[in-house]
Amino acid sequence: xxxxxxxxxxxxxxxxxxxxxxxxxxxxxxxxxxxxxxxxxxxxxxxxxxxxxxxxxxxxxxxxxxxxxxxxxxxxxxxxxxxxxxxxxxxxxxxxxxxxxxxxxxxxxxxxxxxxxxxxxxxxxxxxxxxxxxxxxxxxxxxxxxxxxxxxxxxxxxxxxxxxxxxxxxxxxxxxxxxxxxxxxxxxxxxxxxxxxxxxxxxxxxxxxxxxxxxxxxxxxxxxxxxxxxxxxxxxxxxxxxxxxxxxxxxxxxxxxxxxxxxxxxxxxxxxxxxxxxxxxxxxxxxxxxxxxxxxxxxxxxxxxxxxxxxxxxxxxxxxxxxxxxxxxxxxxxxxxxxxxxxxxxxxxxxxxxxxxxxxxxxxxxxxxxxxxxxxxxxxxxxxxxxxxxxxxxxxxxxxxxxxxxxxxxxxxxxxxxxxxxxxxxxxxxxxxxxxxxxxxxxxxxxxxxxxxxxxxxxxxxxxxxxxxxxxxxxxxxxxxxxxxxxxxxxxxxxxxxxxxxxxxxxxxxxxxxxxxxxxxxxxxxxxxxxxxxxxxxxxxxxxxxxxxxxxx
Numbered sequence: 110x111x112x113x114x115x116x117x118x119x120x121x122x123x124x125x126x127x128x129x130x131x132x133x134x135x136x137x138x139x140x141x142x143x144x145x146x147x148x149x150x151x152x153x154x155x156x157x158x159x160x161x162x163x164x165x166x167x168x169x170x171x172x173x174x175x176x177x178x179x180x181x182x183x184x185x186x187x188x189x190x191x192x193x194x195x196x197x198x199x200x201x202x203x204x205x206x207x208x209x210x211x212x213x214x215x216x217x218x219x220x221x222x223x224x225x226x227x228x229x230x231x232x233x234x235x236x237x238x239x240x241x242x243x244x245x246x247x248x249x250x251x252x253x254x255x256x257x258x259x260x261x262x263x264x265x266x267x268x269x270x271x272x273x274x275x276x277x278x279x280x281x282x283x284x285x286x287x288x289x290x291x292x293x294x295x296x297x298x299x300x301x302x303x304x305x306x307x308x309x310x311x312x313x314x315x316x317x318x319x320x321x322x323x324x325x326x327x328x329x330x331x332x333x334x335x336x337x338x339x340x341x342x343x344x345x346x347x348x349x350x351x352x353x354x355x356x357x358x359x360x361x362x363x364x365x366x367x368x369x370x371x372x373x374x375x376x377x378x379x380x381x382x383x384x385x386x387x388x389x390x391x392x393x394x395x396x397x398x399x400x401x402x403x404x405x406x407x408x409x410x411x412x413x414x415x416x417x418x419x420x421x422x423x424x425x426x427x428x429x430x431x432x433x434x435x436x437x438x439x440x441x442x443x444x445x446x447x448x449x450x451x452x453x454x455x456x457x458x459x460x461x462x463x464x465x466x467x468x469x470x471x472x473x474x475x476x477x478x479x480x481x482x483x484x485x486x487x488x489x490x491x492x493x494x495x496x497x498x499x500x501x502x503x504x505x506x507x508x509x510x511x512x513x514x515x516x517x518x519x520x521x522x523x524x525x526x527x528x529x530x531x532x533x534x535x536x537x538x539x540x541x542x543x544x545x546x547x548x549x550x551x552x553x554x555x556x557x558x559x560x561x562x563x564x565x566x567x568x569x570x571x572x573x574x575x576x577x578x579x580x581x582x583x584x585x586x587x588x589x590x591x592x593x594x595x596x597x598x599x600x601x602x603x604x605x606x607x608x609x610x611x612x613x614x615x616x617x618x619x620x621x622x623x624x625x626x627x628x629x630x631x632x633x634x635x636x637x638x639x640x641x642x643x644x645x646x647x648x649x650x651x652x653x654x655x656x657x658x659x660x661x662x
Contacts, residue, residue, distance in 0.1 A: 112140050116148040118156040121175045126190050127155075135191060137170055146248045149302055150257060159293045160262070163246070164209060165255035169194035180237070180262045182230030200229045208243055212256045216365050218244040218392060218405070222287070223263050223270075238267040240290055247407070251369045251388045259297060261290040307394065309403040312339040313356050316403070325410055326385075329378030346376050356404060359391040363401050366391045370415050386415040502630045509551045509634050513658065516546045516555075516586055520579050523556050527563050535572035536592075542579040546586050548657045554631045555655075558639070561624040562590040562651045570594030570648065581657055585637075589652040597643040606639070628653070 112132060117124050133139045140148075147165055151172060154161040160177040164170065171192050178186060189197045198205065204226055211217040220242040228237050241260035248254035266283045273283055295317075298305050304322035308315055315335040323332060335343045341353060350373065355366050368389045377383050389408035396402045521542055531538050566575050570592035578589045597605065604610050606629045609622040625639075632639040632653045643649035 114140060116140075116152045118152065121155060122178065123173060123175050123190065124155045126187050127151075127172070130191055132191075135170075136168055137166065137191075144248050144254060146246060146254055150246050150255070153297075153300075153302065154257075157297060159297060160260050161297075162258035162260060163255055164194050164258075165246075169209065169256075171197060177260070180260075182235075184230050184232065198228070200234060201226050209256050212243050212245050213253050216245040216247075216253050216367065216390060216392060218242060223267050236264070237262060238264040240287070242294070245390075247367075247388070247390065251367050251390075259294055261293070263287070263290075304406075304408040306335075306406040306408075307403060308340060308356070308406065309394075311357075311360055312341070313360070313404060314339050315343060322406075322408065325408065326373075326375055326387075327377060328383065330376075331378075344375065346374065346382070350374065355391060359393055359404055360401055363393045363395075365393065370411055385410050385412045387411060502627070507630060507634065509554060511549050511551055514548060514550050514552050514555075516548045516550065516588075516655070516657070517542055517544050517579060519552055519555065520559065520577070520588060523559050524563075524577055527560075530567060531563070531575060534567050536566065536570070537574040539574065539576045540578075541576070543581055546579060546581045546657055547659075548586055548655050550635055550655060551631075554634075558628040558631055558653055559588065559590070561628050565624070565651070566590060566592040566594070573648075584657055585654050586657045587652055587654045589650050591648060591650040593648040596645040596647045597641060597649055598645055602641050602643060605641070 112128070114128050117127065137143065150163060154163060154172060154174050157174060158176050160180060161174050162177055163172040165172065171189055171194055173190070181189065185197060194209070195202055195206075208219050211219060222240045223238050224241070226237055226239050227234050229235075230237075239260055240263045241258055244257050244259075245253040246255040246257050263286075266286050270283045298317070299319050301319055302321060304325045305317075305319045306315060306322050307317040315338060318332055318335055323330060323335075327334070340356060341348075347353070351371075352373075355368070358364075359366050368387070368391075370386050370388065372384065373387050374382055374384045387408050388411050389406065392405040392407070393401045394403040394405050521540070524538065524540060528538060563575075573593035575593075576589075576591040578587075578591075580587050606625045608626045610626070629639050632655070635655050637653055637655040639651075639653040641649055641651050
C-alpha cells in the first residue's frame with residue numbers, strides 16, 4: 110500500500126527509515142490519517158540539523174531526526190523509530206516521564222541544561238549529559254497532542270568544564286558550545302511555522318517575536334513596532350478585547366491559558382484594521398528559582414475554519430427554516446384547497462340529483478348553483494396561481510411583460526370590474542383617479558396587486574365604504590385603497606407582507622396568506638414600493654408606488 114509522505118523533506122537516513130515502515134499496521138495508522146499538527150511538526154524536525162525528538166499521542170510514539178542519531182550510539186536505533194517511549198527508555202523512564210507528564214497534563218514546558226541522564230548505549234549504561242527542552246505540540250483543537258524535545262548532548266562539554274576549571278581557554282570553548290546550542294534553539298523558534306513571541310516582566314515587554322508572528326498578526330509591520338515595548342504600548346488597539354487581562358493573570362498565577370477561536374482585531378502595516386480568529390497559548394516562563402519572569406505566546410490563525418463553521422451553521426438554520434416553511438405551506442394549502450373542493454363536490458351532487466329528478470327548477474335556482482360552482486372554481490384557480498407564483502419567486506423566474514400603459518385607465522377598469530362584488534358586499538366605492546398617468550409596467554401583474562387589495566377589503570371590511578385613489582408626484586404614481594375595517598397594529602404591518610401571513614386570525618378568514626407576499630415581489634420588480642398605513646379601529650390604507658414616464662407617446 111502506497112503511503113503519502115509528501116510532508117517530509119527529501120533526504121536523510123531517518124526520513125528514509127520512516128518511509129519504510131508499514132504504518133497501516135502501526136497504532137498510529139496510515140500517514141494519510143495523521144493529524145495536521147503531527148505532519149507539520151515532523152516536517153520541521155526532519156528538515157532541521159539540530160537534534161530533535163518527538164513523543165506523540167497517548168502511547169508516546171517516537172520520532173527523531175538524523176542530528177539525533179549520534180546520541181543513540183549503538184543498541185536502540187533503528188528499532189526506536191515508531192517505538193513506544195517506555196519500551197525504548199526503561200533505564201531513564203523514571204527520570205523523564207514526570208517531565209513528559211507535566212507537558213501533557215498542563216502544557217508546561219521545561220528546560221534543562223547539562224542534565225545527567227544515564228542511558229544504555231554501546232552495550233552499557235553511560236553517564237550522558239544533556240541540554241534539552243520539552244514543549245507541547247498542540248493539535249488542531251488546541252489540546253496537547255505530543256511533546257517536542259529540542260536537545261543537545263553536552264557530555265563532552267560537562268567533562269571539559271570540570272577540566273577547564275584549570276584552564277581558562279577550555280572554559281571559553283565550553284561556553285561557546287553552549288551558546289551555539291542556544292543559537293540553534295533561537296534559529297528553530299525563528300523558523301517555526303507558528304507565531305511565537307516572548308514577553309518579559311510584569312509589563313509584558315516583547316523581547317522576541319518570530320517572523321511568522323509578525324506576518325500572521327500584523328501583515329507587514331516590522332519587528333521594531335513591538336520589540337522592547339510593553340504590549341499595552343505596542344498594541345493599544347487590542348484594549349478591551351481581553352488579552353491584556355489574560356496576560357496579567359498568567360503572569361500572576363503561573364497558570365497557562367489556552368484560547369480557541371477567539372476574535373482579535375489588530376492594525377496592519379497599511380494602517381487598516383484586520384479582524385481574525387486565533388488559537389493561542391500563554392505559557393508562563395520561569396527563572397532559575399522557579400519564579401515567573403515572562404510569558405511565551407504561541408499563536409496561529411483559524412479564521413477560515415471559523416468562517417466555514419459559521420457557513421455550516423447558517424446552512425443548517427436555512428434548512429430548518431425551509432422545513433418549517435414547507436410544513437406550514439402544506440398545512441395551509443391542504444386546508445385552503447380542501448374547502449372549495451368540498452363545496453364543488455356538494456354542488457356537483459346537487460346538480461346530479463336535479464337532473465335525476467328531471468323536474469322543473471326555477472332559472473334563478475339553477476343560476477345560483479352555477480354561480481356558486483363558478484366562484485369556487487375561480488377560488489381554486491387563484492389558489493393554484495398563487496402557489497405557482499410563489500414557486501416562480503423562489504426560483505427567480507417571476508416573468509414580467511413591461512409596456513407603456515395608461516395607469517389611470519387601468520386602475521379605473523379594474524375597479525369597474527369589481528363594482529358588482531363591492532356592491533353585493535355592501536361596500537360603497539369612491540374613486541379619486543388623476544387622469545393620464547403613464548408608466549412602464551406589466552398590466553396583468555399590476556392588476557394582480559390591486560385585485561389583492563380589493564379582495565382584502567371585501568374579506569376584512571365587508572359592508573363598509575372603500576376609497577380608491579391614484580395620484581402622481583415627483584415622477585412616481587401612488588395607488589391606494591382605503592377601507593374602514595378593524596385596522597392593523599403597527600407591529601404587524603411589516604409581517605403581513607411575508608409568506609403565509611394574514612392580517613386577521615386564521616380561524617376568522619380564509620386564504621393562504623400569499624397575496625400580499627406576491628404583491629410585494631411584483632411591486633419590487635417594478636422598482637416600486639408597497640406598504641400599509643393603519644391604526645387599530647381606524648381602518649387600513651394599502652398603497653403601492655411605481656415610477657412614471659413623461660408621456661404616452
